[in-house]
Amino acid sequence: MRFLIDTHCWLWTFLSPERLNDSAAALMASEENTIVFSAICAAEIALKVRIGKLQLPDAAREFVDSGVEHFEMKPLPLYMHHALRVADLPLHHRDPFDRLLVAQAQMEGLPLMTADPKLAEYDVQIIWAGKGEAPPQIQ
Secondary structure (H helix, E strand, C coil): CEEEECHHHHHHHHHCHHHCCHHHHHHHHCCCCEEEEEHHHHHHHHHHHHCCCCCCCCCHHHHHHHHHHHCCCEEECCCHHHHHHHHHCCCCCCCHHHHHHHHHHHHHCCCEEECCHHHHHCCCCEEECCCCCCCCCCC
């Protein structure tokens, strides 16, 4: 299975894996899966480190590079058609990083691993990663 991972799920994998549900953790650990890591996530991580909302054990560049390499993730650049797709999305979520991830998931035909219930309101396949009950749109 190929899937796009949301930034917080990627961070949880390395910083607090207990926050992922068992199914999501198993998907992350399986070598049969291809985890797609967006440039959007890298930008979000770098920005949050820069403004002091996120602390990492290493510099953002090294932390991200190491994590992507460790899981042999497939990088996904941000293309113009991804960016322009955001304008067509309903305003269920105002976070620009999340909206870009939804656009990428839609345009690339990838399920999105997340624990953000707001993202389930979009027309995108969700892999629920949270410990709590999945939103009704996912079940």
